Amino acid sequence: MIKAAATVDAEAALRIRPALAADIPSVIALDEEVTGLAKPDYWRDMFERYGARRRKERFFLVAEHQDRLDGFVIGETRAWEFGSPPCGWIFAIQVRPKGRLKGMGTRLFNAICDCFRKTGVVNVRTMLARDNTTILSFFRSQGMVAGPFIELETTLD
Amino acid sequence: MKLQKATSFALFAVLELAADPTHQLAAAEIADKYGISLHHLAKVLRDLARAGIVESARGVGGGYRFAGNPKRLTLMDVMELFEPIDSNRADGDDPRPSTDVGRALRLVLDEIDGHALATFRSITISTMLKIIDQRPWTAAVGDQKPRKRAARS
Numbered sequence: 001m002i003k004a005a006a007t008v009d010a011e012a013a014l015r016i017r018p019a020l021a022a023d024i025p026s027v028i029a030l031d032e033e034v035t036g037l038a039k040p041d042y043w044r045d046m047f048e049r050y051g052a053r054r055r056k057e058r059f060f061l062v063a064e065h066q067d068r069l070d071g072f073v074i075g076e077t078r079a080w081e082f083g084s085p086p087c088g089w090i091f092a093i094q095v096r097p098k099g100r101l102k103g104m105g106t107r108l109f110n111a112i113c114d115c116f117r118k119t120g121v122v123n124v125r126t127m128l129a130r131d132n133t134t135i136l137s138f139f140r141s142q143g144m145v146a147g148p149f150i151e152l153e154t155t156l157d
Numbered sequence: 158m159k160l161q162k163a164t165s166f167a168l169f170a171v172l173e174l175a176a177d178p179t180h181q182l183a184a185a186e187i188a189d190k191y192g193i194s195l196h197h198l199a200k201v202l203r204d205l206a207r208a209g210i211v212e213s214a215r216g217v218g219g220g221y222r223f224a225g226n227p228k229r230l231t232l233m234d235v236m237e238l239f240e241p242i243d244s245n246r247a248d249g250d251d252p253r254p255s256t257d258v259g260r261a262l263r264l265v266l267d268e269i270d271g272h273a274l275a276t277f278r279s280i281t282i283s284t285m286l287k288i289i290d291q292r293p294w295t296a297a298v299g300d301q302k303p304r305k306r307a308a309r310s
Contacts, residue, residue: 130271130272130275131275133231133275133278136278137231137279137280137284140279140281140284141228141281143287146276
């Protein structure tokens, strides 16, 4: 019971909200902590494209816990790419390693799905590396399964 | 893709026991439910116990109980206890693996294996229990709603 109460308290203290420009240094730091690579220009550009513009179909949400940014998710409703009817795409999701398996990723996922629903779509899609087992497992745990598309690529000579 | 008998039996047992980790089940109960050989299942359960995935309770009313972490334990973790699961398995069954045609076929089969392995590695026991509860295979039928996991009978 004590553990359950602590989980409820932790969930109550968690706030999901749209990203602000002031969050980007924390997003950059969190991504660097997880991937070991700093990509400041990439994340600033992502904020410009997904946090600042066309906000009716583009979403950049952050998870704040006790005034600290502990996770984020980015996505967009896109139409007719690859012949697909409008669909929500999740491009990135990240949760601080110490905060994992506590429901934060699920809250972020549900929050962006709510955003997608408001745009009228009924499907959500993502793409990730086959060897990224952690995130692959996370999306599977949210009920995602292989979809009707296959990703193909080649190496240019 | 076809799983070996021992692998299927192990997955039946793990998922059956993980559905209620507080409950213990006799091997015979699981064997009856799935219509499988008790003798073979008992051996599989001993292997699962050795791997720490289930634990056995001796004596009257003894049986097996799930002992793993359902959010961490994957299908692959269970499967690889019972059969070799990798795309570089021995080529003994591959006809003409040293020819160009054989190598080209190997390339295609490896691509399929790559997807299969990623799938097995990414699906946890917890996710499997959700799928079982949601029964997505009934969606095509139409009006059946997801069932709640019933108390074990």
